Amino acid sequence: MVGGGEGAFIGAVHRMAAALDGEFALVCGAFSSDVERNARSAAALGLDPARAYxxxxxxxxxxxxxxxxxxMEVLAIVTPNHLHAPMAIAALDAGFHVLSEKPMALNxxxxxVIGAAVARSGKLYGLAFTYSGYPLVEEARVxxxxxxxxxxxxxxxEYSQGxxxxxxxxxxxxxxxxxxxxARAGLGGCLGDIGTHAFQLAEHVSGLAVGSLSAELTTHVPGRRLDDDVAALLRFEGGARGVLKASQIAAGDENxxxxxxxxxxGGLEWSQMEPNSLTLRWLDRPxxxxxAGGPGLDPSAVARLRTPAxxxxxxIEAFANLYxxxxRALRAGAATPPPPGTADWFPGIVDGLRTMAFVEAVIENSAGEAKWTALARIPNDRRTAGGE
Structure with missing residues (x-):
């Protein structure tokens, strides 16, 4: 693990998720640029001091x-955003698999460039789009x-925080x-932090690709250097329309x-704060x-459950499903994530590239005068791994 030392929230979450099913053991790390904090973090985790780099x-x-x-076989990257790309590329080129925090990069x-490193290394690359790991998100997708x-x-x-x-x-x-x-987060604040989660979830569950968007970025708090509120109208390829709203200034909202x-x-509704229920609404029936755990679930959703109804x-369990x-893909010798619909799917390069195309399109549209801005052409095929 790189990053995630004492006081870091997401590093502890990764460690819990990785350990939950016994697939991984933490063997080494570079947890902090502060020498003493790095040593304390390694000691608290029971690591050999020689492998606290x-x-x-x-x-x-x-x-x-x-x-x-x-x-080590896999490097987990849990640093601020500006380090994601150089660290992933260095690890892939050194012959190690990578599971990185999102967003994938600054742009x-x-x-x-990460996609190209994955392609030439033949190593696995995954992204921590946690919410796509929930069992009922998979049921919705199916x-x-x-x-x-x-x-x-x-x-x-909608992704609303306060x-x-x-x-x-x-x-x-x-x-x-x-x-x-x-300098550390990239061009988007709320946009990169939680807007990317919302976009990835919408495309993953709908199976549709956003072709263009019309967006507004707002910074409500005086003196803040990046956006804290995002709104976007979405045009999906094939004719569907969408709305994405992400905010970190919705006072009182949690996650x-x-x-x-x-x-x-008909349609469906799922909420992360009530993740064990999926509501289906119909034109002509109740x-x-x-x-979760109840009857009628698809086998790919059941495979993501650990406990009875x-x-x-x-x-943590959703996060662990990605790990x-x-x-399992690593042990099977796979070079790409399994396709959606299989029990062991996880987000990879395509999810990362498409979310970065989304970020850039939102920034361009919000700053310009054009009514609609097209996303860069990134194939919406999560069976492919490489740097399209």
């Missing part, structure tokens, strides 16, 4: 020098794909500080990720509520 370069060199059956050009609702007409996704309603990024909060710093998809005959599973899929 001061830098990523030292980690890659040190691990490569070990016998093959002792060295599409960087993301495409029902859309098999045509339960007829042709899809409308996709609505934690940045006050200027905590200017008051010493480290998590807020780097997320609102263009309100909500997806609704409607076709000719509303249905599908429950009525035993809630949540964020277990990655681990």
């Amino acid at each position: 001061a830098t990523l370069d030292a980690l890659l060199a040190g691990e490569a020098a070990l016998p093959e059956d002792e060295r 599409l050009a960087e993301a495409q 029902r859309v794909a098999r045509g339960d609702f007829g042709k899809i007409r409308l996709v609505q996704v 934690w940045l309603s006050r200027p905590i990024d200017q008051d010493g909060n480290k998590q807020a500080e780097w997320r609102t710093d263009p 309100g990720l909500r997806l609704r998809i409607h076709g000719e005959e 509303v249905e509520v599908i429950r 009525g035993h809630p599973e949540g964020y 277990i899929g990655f681990g």
Whole structure:
């Protein structure tokens, strides 16, 4: 692991998710640029002090020098955004698989360089789009794909948080500080942090690709350097329309990720804060509520469950589904993620490239005078791995 030392939220989440199903063990890390914090982090995690490296370069060199059956296999990248691309490329070129935090990179050009590194290395690359790991998100995707609702007409996704309603990024909060710093977060604040989650979820479940969008970025908190509120109208290829709303200044909201998809005959609704229920609504029959662990689930959704009905599973378990899929693909010798619909699918290069194309299109449209802006042409085929 690189990043994720003491005091870091997402590093601990990755470690819990990776360990949940016994597919992974943490063997080494470069957890912090602060020497003492790095050492304390490694000691708290029970690691050999010799494998608590001061830098990523030292980690890659040190691990490569070990016998093959002792060295690390996968690098988990849990740093601020500006380090994702250089670290992923270095690890792939050194012969290691990579599972990275999102967004993939600072921009599409960087993301495409990662894609090229994946292609030439033949190594696996995964992205932590956690919410696509929930069992009932998979159930929703299956029902859309098999045509339960007829042709899809409308996709609505909302991701609403309130934690940045006050200027905590200017008051010493480290998590807020780097997320609102263009040098470390990239060109989008709320857009890159949670807007990418909303976009990836909408495309993944609907099976549709956004072709163009009309968007507005807003910064509500005075002195903040990046957006804290995003709104976009979406035009999907094939004729469906959509709305994406992401905000980190919705005071009082916690982690309100909500997806609704409607076709000719009915639609579905799923909320991350009530993840074990999927609501189906129909034109000509009563509303249905599908429950995690209950009857009627597709086998690919069942495969993502660990407990019987009525035993809630949540964020850590969804995250672990990405890790277990990655681990099984690695053990099978795969160079690409399995296709959607298989039990071990996980987000990869295509999800990363498309989310970066989304970020750039939103920024371009919001800053310009054009009514609609097309996304860069990235094939919406999650069976491919390489740098299209």
